[in-house]
Amino acid sequence: MxxxxxxxxxxxxxxxxxxxxxxxxxxxxxxxxGNSPLKIAKTPNLDNxxxxxxxxLTHPISIGVTPGSGPSHVALFGYDxxxxxxxxxxxxxxxxxxxxxxNDLPARANFATIENGIITDRRAGRIPTEKNVEICKxxxxxxxxIDDVEIIIRPGKEHRFVVVFRGEGLNGPxxxxxPQQTGLKPVPVTPAKDDGKKAAVIANKFIEMVNQVxxxxxxxxxxLLRGMTKVPNIPSMSDIFNLNPAxxxxxxxxxxxxxxxxxxxxxxxxxxxxxxxxxxxxxxxxDFFYLHVKKTDSYGEDGNKDGKIHIIEExxxxxxxxxxxxxxxxxxxxDHSTPWSLQGHSWHPNPFLLYSKHERWTGSSEFxxxxxxxxxxxxxxxxxxxxxxxxxxxKLKKFGA
Amino acid sequence: MxxxxxxxxxxxxxxxxxxxxxxxxxxxxxxxxGNSPLKIAKTPNLDNxxxxxxxxLTHPISIGVTPGSGPSHVALFGYDxxxxxxxxxxxxxxxxxxxxxxNDLPARANFATIENGIITDRRAGRIPTEKNVEICKxxxxxxxxIDDVEIIIRPGKEHRFVVVFRGEGLNGPxxxxxPQQTGLKPVPVTPAKDDGKKAAVIANKFIEMVNQVxxxxxxxxxxLLRGMTKVPNIPSMSDIFNLNPAxxxxxxxxxxxxxxxxxxxxxxxxxxxxxxxxxxxxxxxxDFFYLHVKKTDSYGEDGNKDGKIHIIEExxxxxxxxxxxxxxxxxxxxDHSTPWSLQGHSWHPNPFLLYSKHERWTGSSEFxxxxxxxxxxxxxxxxxxxxxxxxxxxKLKKFGA
Numbered sequence: 001m002x003x004x005x006x007x008x009x010x011x012x013x014x015x016x017x018x019x020x021x022x023x024x025x026x027x028x029x030x031x032x033x034g035n036s037p038l039k040i041a042k043t044p045n046l047d048n049x050x051x052x053x054x055x056x057l058t059h060p061i062s063i064g065v066t067p068g069s070g071p072s073h074v075a076l077f078g079y080d081x082x083x084x085x086x087x088x089x090x091x092x093x094x095x096x097x098x099x100x101x102x103n104d105l106p107a108r109a110n111f112a113t114i115e116n117g118i119i120t121d122r123r124a125g126r127i128p129t130e131k132n133v134e135i136c137k138x139x140x141x142x143x144x145x146i147d148d149v150e151i152i153i154r155p156g157k158e159h160r161f162v163v164v165f166r167g168e169g170l171n172g173p174x175x176x177x178x179p180q181q182t183g184l185k186p187v188p189v190t191p192a193k194d195d196g197k198k199a200a201v202i203a204n205k206f207i208e209m210v211n212q213v214x215x216x217x218x219x220x221x222x223x224l225l226r227g228m229t230k231v232p233n234i235p236s237m238s239d240i241f242n243l244n245p246a247x248x249x250x251x252x253x254x255x256x257x258x259x260x261x262x263x264x265x266x267x268x269x270x271x272x273x274x275x276x277x278x279x280x281x282x283x284x285x286x287d288f289f290y291l292h293v294k295k296t297d298s299y300g301e302d303g304n305k306d307g308k309i310h311i312i313e314e315x316x317x318x319x320x321x322x323x324x325x326x327x328x329x330x331x332x333x334x335d336h337s338t339p340w341s342l343q344g345h346s347w348h349p350n351p352f353l354l355y356s357k358h359e360r361w362t363g364s365s366e367f368x369x370x371x372x373x374x375x376x377x378x379x380x381x382x383x384x385x386x387x388x389x390x391x392x393x394x395k396l397k398k399f400g401a
Numbered sequence: 402m403x404x405x406x407x408x409x410x411x412x413x414x415x416x417x418x419x420x421x422x423x424x425x426x427x428x429x430x431x432x433x434x435g436n437s438p439l440k441i442a443k444t445p446n447l448d449n450x451x452x453x454x455x456x457x458l459t460h461p462i463s464i465g466v467t468p469g470s471g472p473s474h475v476a477l478f479g480y481d482x483x484x485x486x487x488x489x490x491x492x493x494x495x496x497x498x499x500x501x502x503x504n505d506l507p508a509r510a511n512f513a514t515i516e517n518g519i520i521t522d523r524r525a526g527r528i529p530t531e532k533n534v535e536i537c538k539x540x541x542x543x544x545x546x547i548d549d550v551e552i553i554i555r556p557g558k559e560h561r562f563v564v565v566f567r568g569e570g571l572n573g574p575x576x577x578x579x580p581q582q583t584g585l586k587p588v589p590v591t592p593a594k595d596d597g598k599k600a601a602v603i604a605n606k607f608i609e610m611v612n613q614v615x616x617x618x619x620x621x622x623x624x625l626l627r628g629m630t631k632v633p634n635i636p637s638m639s640d641i642f643n644l645n646p647a648x649x650x651x652x653x654x655x656x657x658x659x660x661x662x663x664x665x666x667x668x669x670x671x672x673x674x675x676x677x678x679x680x681x682x683x684x685x686x687x688d689f690f691y692l693h694v695k696k697t698d699s700y701g702e703d704g705n706k707d708g709k710i711h712i713i714e715e716x717x718x719x720x721x722x723x724x725x726x727x728x729x730x731x732x733x734x735x736d737h738s739t740p741w742s743l744q745g746h747s748w749h750p751n752p753f754l755l756y757s758k759h760e761r762w763t764g765s766s767e768f769x770x771x772x773x774x775x776x777x778x779x780x781x782x783x784x785x786x787x788x789x790x791x792x793x794x795x796k797l798k799k800f801g802a
Contacts (some may be wrong), residue, residue, distance in 0.1 A: 003463065012465065195507035358740075360749060360770055363435055378750075378780035380464055387465030389715065391748040392788070398746055399462055400482070401489045401628075 004080070004240055006399070007387050008156065015107040016328035016393040019279070019289045020242075022076065023315060024069075024254075025297030027340025027350045027369060028308070037141035037296075037305060038351060038368035041312035045319035046332070046353075050367040053330075055358040056377025057349035058385055060336050066347040070333035073257045077290075078386025079234060084259070087173065087229025093162045094256025096154055097107055100231045105170040111135065111159045111180075111220035114211070119179055119186055123159040124220035133241040135220055136161055142213045149171040149202050156287060163206065163225070166401040174228040177207065189225060203228065221279075237288070241390060243314025248275045258290055272311075272343075276318040284326050300338030308340055329393040331385060332367070347377055356392035386399050406482070407640055407800070412643040417729035417794040420643075420690045421786075423477065424716060425655075426698030426739025427600060428770060429709070438697075438706060438741065439752060439769035446710075446720035447754075450731070451768040455760040457778025458750035458770075459786055462665050467748045473736035474658045478691075479642060479787025480635060486545035487658075488574065488630025494563045497555055501632045505573040506600050509628040511579075512536065512560045512621035515612070519649050520580055520587055524560040527619035536621055537562055543614045564607065564626070571600040575629040578608065579778045590626060598787040623797070637663025638671065638689070648685055649676045650693035659691055673712075677719040684726050701739030701780025709741055711762045730794040732786060733768070751782055759791035 002216065006207040028036040061081050062073040067068055070086030089101060089106035100106065111132065113121035127135075142153050149167035156162060177189040189203040214221045237245045239262070247258030247265045255265045268278040275291055282289075293315050299307030322330065332352070337348040347370075350370040355361075360376035373379075377388070390396045427438040460466075461473040462482050471487030479503055490507035501507065509536035512521035514532065528536075537556040544552050550568035557563060578590040590604040604626060615622045638646045640663070648659030648666045656666045665687065669679040676692055683690075694716050700708030723731065731754070738749040752773040756762075774780075778789070791797045 001482070006463065006466070071587050075633045212793050213640070274520070358430065358743060358747070359667075361431060361435070362771055362774070376774050378458065378774065384464035387463065388748075389465075391465035391467065396465060396467065400472040400487060401492045 007390070008089055008240045010396045010399055011246065011390060012157070012395050012397050013242050014393070016317055017285070017287050017289075017393060018329040018389050018393050019270065019291065019322060019327045019331070020076070020125050020389065021291045021293065021330070023293045023296045023312065023332065023333045023334050025336060025345065026139050026334040027302045027337030027348055028300065029275050029339040029341055031305070031341070031391050035306040036313055037370050039366070039370070041309045041316070043312060043316040043367065046367045047365055048085065048150060048320060049323075049330070049355055050349070050364045050371065051363070052352060052361045053353045053355040054361055054377050055364055055367070055372040055375025056352045056354070057379045058262060058352045059349045059379065060382045062221065064347050067336050068291065069335060069343065070257065070325040073254070073384035074234075076259070076274045076333070076335055076384060076385055077237065079261065080383055083231040084234050085229060086232060086257075088227025089162070089229055089230055091253060092156065092227065095253040096156055096162060097252035098152070098154055098164065100164070100256070101257065102233060103164065103168060104164050104231050105172050105227040106162060106164045106231070107203065109161045110224045111161065112222050112224050113219040114186065115223040117185055119182055119184055119221060119222070122178070122182060122224060126158045127220055129155070131244070132156070132158065135214070135217070139210060139213055140202055143206065143209050146202050146205050146209070151206065156364070159220070160284040160313065160379045165202050165206070170202065170230065170308050171195040172199060172229040174203060176201050178224040178226050185195065186222065186224070189228070195329070196386070200238050203216065226277070231260070235257045238262055239259045241386065242395065243288040244286050245288035245290065246286040247292070248278050248289075249294070251292070251294045253272050253296070254292045257274060259364060263290060272314055272318060280321065280325060294327065295317065295332070297338045303340050303385050313356045318331055328356060329389050331389050333385070350382070352377060354388065354392060358392050408479070408791070408797070411797045412641070412791060413796050414643050414686070415629060416798050417796060418688050418690075419730040419732070419790050419794050420723060421477070421790065422692045422694065422733045422734065423633050423732070424694045424713065426701045426737060426746065427713065427735040428738030428749055429520055429701070430742055430749065431738040432706070432742070435716040437467045437770050438709040438713055440767070440771070442505040442710045442717070443719040444713060445580045446717045446766065447733070447768045448766055450720060450756055451754060451765045451772065452718070453762045454754045454756040454765070455524060455762055456765055456768070456772050456776025457753045458756070458780045459734060459753045460494065460750045460780065461783045465748050467746050469620070469746065470654065470735050471658065473783065474655070474678045475635070475662070475737055476783035477734070477784060477786055478638065478662045479784060480662065481784055485633040485635050486630060487633060489628025490630060491630065491632055492654060494565060495558055495661070495740040496654040497563060497658065499553070499555055499563060499565065500660065501565070502567065502656070503527050503632055503634060504567050505632050506566045506573050506629055506633060507632070508565050508566070508626040511561045511564065511625045513623050513625050515623040518585055518586055520585055520623070522620060523579070523583060523625060527559045528621055530556065530558050532621070533557070533559065533562060534692065536615070538612060538616070540614055544607065544610050547603050547610070550603045552607065555706050558659060560621070566600060566603050566607070568613065571603065571631065571672045573600060573609035573630040574594040574641070575601050575604060577627040578604065579627050580623040587623065587625070590629070600629070625707055632661070633660050639663055642787065642794070644689040645687050646689035646691065647687040648691045649679050649694070650691075650695070651676065652693070655693045655695070655765065656745045673715055673719060681726060683721065684692050697735070698739045701741050704741050706741045726787050730790050732790050734786070753784070753786065755789060755793060759793050759795065
């Protein structure tokens with residue numbers, strides 16, 4: 001927190017503009033020929049931009065630590081990812097585009113089957129999503145409030161849904177109300193800390209009411225609640241960094257993460273092209289833009305190397321549109337690596353490109369993991385990327401005399 | 402402090418000698434051809450030294466943060482720059498060669514004009530320095546002590562002067578006594594913390610006495626006080642690092658910073674040549690030498706690329722003299738970068754050269770930002786430079802068994 005106060009005390013308002021492009025999970029590993037998707041992809045525009053940029057590698061959390069999307073984004077937005085815990089409930093809520101307030105305690109919930117007081121199916125036979133929508137509607141009609149706490153219920157996919165407890169004095173984290181295996185009794189919600197008693201009482205009352213409303217239903221006749229953590233009280237980017245920031249993302253979770261740090265979330269379409277179009281249309285209004293490209297990560301998770309290469313090439317095509325806007329600073333990176341061979345997030349640091357006329361460009365003719373490892377920026381933590389972008393945009397004043 | 406205690410517990414007295422040459426602000430940015438002053442300058446001796454040296458880059462404070470000379474030097478001397486605040490008043494006092502004690506609370510002061518209780522000119526019409534000297538003499542004669550606090554008044558340039566409150570129990574920081582704009586009443590001094598009450602009372606009495614002494618003068622008939630922070634209580638380099646250190650600097654501020662960490666400040670001339678001569682003359686007496694070259698920074702601040710190149714070349718000429726003394730360890734670096742294109746300090750890490758027969762030299766044929774970015778030392782914080790120099794001089798014993 002002290003470090004954030006330092007940056008806050010130095011940050012200046014100015015007209016310069018910063019664009020942060022996150023190609024989710026773009027960092028990768030060499031294939032048998034030593035080539036990563038970034039190396040294989042034909043990216044004439046990124047290559048050209050690299051020539052006048054400083055390159056480096058960023059660690060999202062700590063060396064060797066593989067992050068989820070929550071902490072890796074929080075770090076990239078300039079916050080200590082270990083200080084601001086983004087619970088699973090919060091992420092799940094953001095993922096279905098729920099707008100959360102500071103009074104919210106969201107839970108990641110499952111419909112489950114209970115028979116004679118024993119959980120017999122933790123996923124209620126993976127009911128179809130349409131059935132889930134129907135049940136959530138019924139629950140919403142029957143459970144609007146518990147004591148002074150508002151109850152918000154939203155369906156997810158199959159057996160998954162989200163419940164948000166909204167009210168004063170609700171503190172997390174709460175321990176999961178899930179026996180983790182069948183054949184056991186449901187576990188009541190308990191607070192992880194002393195100040196969580198009220199929230200635990202409400203959550204238990206909620207489960208009881210769900211049981212009553214669904215009493216005659218099958219197979220979904222109860223629910224299990226997990227990941228109950230309060231929305232973290234993150235100071236906004238405008239407060240800390242003196243920015244007027246905007247977010248452009250096609251997936252709800254990333255819009256939600258951006259909203260958590262006080263970004264203005266812009267309406268955009270489903271394609272990378274539409275995201276760059278949105279950037280152009282809103283260029284005059286904001287001084288910081290976060291533009292999120294999702295599918296580099298999705299294809300990485302699928303183990304689809306060619307798909308990942310294709311998304312990199314598609315993104316490359318819009319770099320000239322970006323340059324036409326004449327941003328003062330451009331950063332292009334990933335939140336975490338998602339190597340296609342691992343089919344999941346990884347601990348490998350992210351390629352990081354920083355374009356600004358005030359940086360040590362070294363004429364690198366490509367942007368990839370190997371070029372970044374000998375770049376002017378070295379290896380650093382993702383949370384330092386924001387001070388670096390601000391500095392390059394001349395938005396940080398001198399510390400001390 | 403914990404880290405400093407670690408280093409303190411490991412430091413050994415030995416005969417080996419370390420020379421730290423600070424070419425102030427030497428780190429720079431590429432010009433349109435990709436060349437920095439260090440790249441352009443003809444430096445056969447530095448190039449030769451690089452061949453047997455380990456290279457790296459240092460961050461003075463934190464990534465992206467541009468430091469003033471105070472914190473950047475404190476860091477290079479091996480101290481946490483965020484733990485020891487060097488106030489503007491302290492720096493100003495050091496800059497006019499005032500020797501400060503641990504009981505001192507210095508203020509950066511302006512002569513100003515007050516009319517009918519309203520500040521009408523915050524700089525008293527930028528009175529000439531000679532007039533300033535005269536007023537300071539008059540004040541010194543009339544205000545020697547306030548309660549048990551000694552008052553030291555010294556002229557600076559134009560309207561600027563320094564006042565030092567010297568006595569027991571004076572704690573800062575105090576809030577600035579400056580309305581920041583004309584047309585307002587003077588602001589009384591207030592303490593920033595509870596223990597600053599005595600100091601605030603003394604400072605306010607001082608202002609009152611200045612007003613009385615200058616009552617019939619014009620335009621300088623009052624003063625504004627700023628940057629009132631106590632001299633930081635820094636443990637000495639001999640205490641922490643077991644060194645007998647000496648400082649060679651042509652500018653008072655750097656001599657003052659060296660004195661703050663307990664260095665012996667050597668008398669020297671105005672030229673780089675005289676500084677190296679002083680080094681030679683005092684070689685036997687000390688085991689650590691800090692030699693400061695100022696004008697690389699001054700020319701950087703002026704936007705004078707050629708001037709900066711010239712100073713680098715001039716410094717290069719004395720490297721053979723240095724080598725003749727057979728130092729065990731030589732470190733050559735800057736406290737911060739001062740790119741000529743930015744005409745000011747910057748956040749870019751400092752080129753760092755470490756010569757010692759116990760380092761991983763890589764045969765680099767030049768010493769500049771680009772060579773340093775792929776050097777054996779990587780990127781590290783300036784405050785770690787001192788442990789590194791000590792280690793290379795075999796002055797740090799093993800930690801643990």
